[in-house]
Amino acid sequence: MSAPATAAQPSTFSRFLAPVLLVAAMWVIQFVDAVLPLSFTGFGLRSWDLQGLLGIVLGPLLHANWAHLIANTGPLLVLGCLVAVEGAVRFWTVTAFAAVIGGLGTWLFNAPGTLTVGASVLVFGYFGYVVLRVFSPARLAHRLLYAAIALIVIVLYGGAMLGGVFDAAAGVSWQAHLFGAIGGGLAALGGRRRAVSA
Incomplete structure (x- = not known):
């Protein structure tokens, strides 16, 4: 006897676990x-420095101070959950697209030696995804x-x-x-092409 179809589907709560864990x-x-007598921000993205490319992965996890982190937390949770509603794989795929393309663009177009940290690269990535997912x-x-979700997101976050x-x-890194x-x-348009060709 086969299991019910709903058993294989993730619960609503588990869909939102990925962005919550990322923020945590x-x-x-x-x-x-803040506790240790050293600073992690030096591991951020340093433009035009090949060693600084590791910051593509680490930079979004690091913040200059508590105010910087707090400012990113709310939008990241809201927009990240709107992406994660499609599943953890989609969430991490969009996160990777935003981090890599955002990081490379920042690395190339910021002044040499500029250090960039913060999750806003992901916040803007989730915004771009939600708007173009239409x-x-x-x-x-x-x-x-x-379309309705995108309109609400544009009204709430578009000006910012x-x-x-x-x-x-x-x-503040406009490049990121x-x-x-x-x-x-x-990531949104790439998903569209894969779905069309499938």
Whole structure:
């Protein structure tokens, strides 16, 4: 006798576990960084430095201070959960796209030696994904739902996202914001192409 179809499907809670664990890891790292007599921020992304490329992976997990982490936590959880609702594999795929494309763009287009840390590259990546997910080849009902979610996200975060790219304050990496959003958008469009060709 076969098991019910619902048994193989992840629960709603488990879908949101990935972004929660990612944020929890950032908080633990920030706490350890604050307690130990050293700073982890040196492991961030350092532009035009080949050794600094490791910061593509580590940079999004590190923050300059508690205020920086707190500012990223809310949007990362909200937008990350909107991505994670499609499953952990999709969440980590979009995270990788945002981190790698956002990191490479920042590494190339920031001034040599500039150190960049913070999860905003992921926040902008999730924003780009959620907005461009509208173009996925899903059923009409799903596309309408995606469009409604994208509209709400644009209303809530659109101004801050535009400001983060075109009116970034001194010391804020508009490059990470812009290329992170491009990475998330490419993840959405890449998923669309795979679904069409399948």
